Amino acid sequence: MTQDKSKPTQPEDLLRHAEALLRQSPTDLARLSVEDVQSLIDELRADRLKLEQRIEAQADELSSTNRKLNEAIDQIHRVKQALSIREKKLDAIVDSAVDGIITIDENGQINTFNAASEKIFGYSEEEMLGRNVSLLMPPPHRDRHNGCINRYLKTGKSTIIGVGREVEGRRKDGSVVPLQLSVTEFTIGRDRCFAGIVRDLTEQKRNEREKRARLDELSHVSRLCLVGEMASGLAHELNQPLTAIASYLQACQRLIDAGSLEKLKPALNSAERQALLAGEIIRRMRAFVSKRRTTMAPTNINALIQEAVGLCEANCRQNSVRLELKLAEPLPDVCVDSVQIEQVLLNLIRNSIEAMAEMPTDANRRLLIETGSCEGSRVQIQVTLKDSGPGLAGDQIDHIFKPFHTTKPKGMGMGLSISRSIIETHNGRLWVDPDAPDGAAFHFTLPIADGSDNGE
């Protein structure tokens, strides 16, 4: 039998083989030996066993796959839940954030507008979603904004991304609100998006303004006191030209009486010059004490020093103090309120004069005022006042800048404290040199005025 030689190994083949056998004629069947049938039965049995085993294995595999699938489904459920919690958390954070959070796409359309943004701008989230963010900007910036985004997308250059800065926003009612804005960029898929975090600076600005106003008020009072303390010196200063004028005019009358008219003109010229000088002293004093708003303007510090020296020259003379100026020329301008800086100078000058006034009369009383520029993170002007007085004891240095600290019976003790506040509001620094070899040395710095500060 040919089939015997090629025994089918697969159960299907075996089955087909058995069917083929059964389809044979009974004669043929009868010719089959018992062994053949037995062998076939054995084979079939074995096949069945194999089949059963395979089915079992497949069932196992199926149930394992099923288990894995169930696990995966559980995992997905968990992730979904976590994601939803996360989303809720994020929503809660975005919505409860104190700062306004606004996200936009690359066309400037708003995707996110949180509760704080609603509060800052007065628009609701529904009103703003899908609208262009330029709606939140006052006119000059509004029209430029899309251009800015496009430029950034093309060139990668931005004036704002990664650097927070102060900008102005526009509320729904049209009013302008000062804001601190920082912008970050992110991508979702292939879309570039921008997130802006805005903080309302209205309160902070008001606080700054109030602080500034208080300092203005205080420095004005302090200037009045200062001029009060300098009154005798100023009176002397005024008395000089007045004396000269009176004497010139009296002489003129006598010259007229005596008919010596040729001497009259120079005498009258001199009297006129003295009258103008007296006027200048009064102008200087009035400018110094006038109640006024702080006005910052580019100023030459050397000119300011000359002005201050003009106000206290008489005081120096009264106390036999020799005033020396070592002013570096030319110096770049500083952007300051000139009256307040003059006040700082006068406070420091008077401080030195008073320190030296207690020295013996034959002592060397010298006050040197020096200017120069110093390199730091940016160029600054440094002013130094060095006197030959008794200097400051180590423990005094810690106290002199505190308000109401004074060693003088007449002083209010506000001069140095106010001076430091003034210099600090000008972004400068005022300090005393603890290691000055003899006398005291005060220094202050002021940043120079440059065009970049005024830029947008």
Add this chain to the structure above:
Amino acid sequence: MARTTVNEQKPTVFIVDDECAVRDALGLLIESAGLPAEGFKSACAFLEAYDPDRPGCLLLDVRMKGMSGLDLQETLRKKNVAIPIIFITGHGDVAISVRAFRGGAVDFIEKPFDDHTILNRIEEALARDAQSREKHAAIDQILRRYERLTPREREVMKLVIGSRSNKQIAKILGISHRTVDAHRARVMEKMGADSLADLIAMALESEIV
């Protein structure tokens, strides 16, 4: 009695003030009143240039850079220079005025001043200077004359001033009455005294006795 002033120069008003305009204006005013004036910008400049024999008065600013007016007054006093000082000041400073007056200042006037006031004060000061110079000149003359007396004549003069009679003097000195008479006449002549009272006045003025 024939007394002559040593110095016949016209008195000068010396102005010491570190304020140029004040110095200039005061100078002009004083010159317009017919008096010579000289200005100095500091106490030191004045000390350097000033000749104590020159008559005049000093208009001195109290507060000046460097040596102050009071310092200059002190220096002059130590040098026995008796020029009358009119202090000028911008401050009615009591403490300074007291110091100035103690130091022998003639006057103290505040800036700005009325021309009549200052010219009157200057006139007074100049009169005082002239008087004091005259007095000093007279004393110098008395002392010079006294120098010319012999020791015996000086003895006689002292006794005469002590109101001793010629007789008493003769007895004290152990010389004759006539000799005393002769000495006494020579003393009167050499000293230029017209009378005993005159001689006594001279002695008191020059503090000979």
